[in-house]
Amino acid sequence: MPKPPSSESPDQSEAFRAYIAEKGLRGTRQRLAVFEATRNLSGHYTAEELLKKSRSIDRTVSRATIYRALPLLIGSGIIREVDVGRDHKYYLTETGSTPFRAQLICENCDTILEVDAPFMEWYGKTVAAKHGMKPISQKLQVTALCETCQKNKLSRS
Template identity: 40%
Template structure:
């Protein structure tokens, strides 16, 4: 699924930063937002190259922080060796993650009660929450029962 409005905002942002909107950068922006999966810089490079073969690793690594600066892409520390990038905050600004320790699948969830609790806790302590990152690392019950995880390849 593509989100043209997000891509347009990013391209505008880059132009305002004085960056040249090359076909390579356009391919990176396209690849960054044509998925709802969470990805690493290397994943992004691979997918951007499917759009434009001339995309270089250096350009991906230089462009990623710019995308993060727009606030439309978030850098995620999932407790793995590499940083992950999440294109879904533009559509789901308050979502959280469960990471399956059996199959590495990342599952997103939104929970209104959790949002209310977070605000309540912060307010009680004299704060207003700005960002909340909840990361639940979990084993999957299906894997424990059957030895296989149906989420693995989805």
Template identity: 50%
Template sequence: MSIPAAREKFRSFLTQKGLRATNQRLAIFDAAFAQREHFTAEQLLDYAREIDDSVSRATVYRTLPIMTESALLREVDIGSGEKFYRPNREGAGSQVAQVVCLDCDKIFEISAPFMQWYGSTVSSKLGLTPVSQRLQVSARCDQFQKTGVCPRRG
């Protein structure tokens, strides 16, 4: 999905929810969609304030669930107590698996089209319809295990 199409989807979703497309919300959207890596709410606050210094922490924390519900952002919980987000450029319904490197704390996403089949298959056996699913793998860096240096660590 292109950024202009995603921005329009965001505006429409806000209108559907009875919310206004304020400058702060649009700055948050722009900051989120400028990212190529996963980010936290606090990082998004910093990125959004570079665009509009009036963006408040409260608005970021209220906007993230809206962007997640609209499928514009993917929320990732790796069990660290902090949630991570990433723009969903592939659109709703795209199936990805997350691989979390335990050595560098980096989150990788790979396409996993088999997940739709798997979710439907196991759910239908129980007479259920899947609503959401996720696959997350925790892994160790082979290079780090051998040399003590992780090439992905920033």
């Protein structure tokens, strides 16, 4: 039996089920386990980490289930895809209020920080409007060195 959703927002589960139904798909036990896994992960995770978490909820979740569930989770606004230009993508569970976010990416390790950047949204809108354009999407990613990597660099030189 899948565990009842432990998250504080049952509406998210509703939204996901409704989205799946809209696509003419069934809310299978495996799909709901993947959904449940996203509620239990924090920070940025990879598809593999999502698979591991989903399997801890339902052992029958396969890698194919994950790759088919990802677009459904993204489309229904449950998770967000974060592409930082590496060979694999990261995912982040949406937490409700989502002001514009920027990513600080350490170029040396796996550290990725999400920071609120509401000014960027304003900036994008303003600049686009100036040229009679309507923004569709925008992103801000800052490549940096995290504190640990800075220290390691110093101790090596």
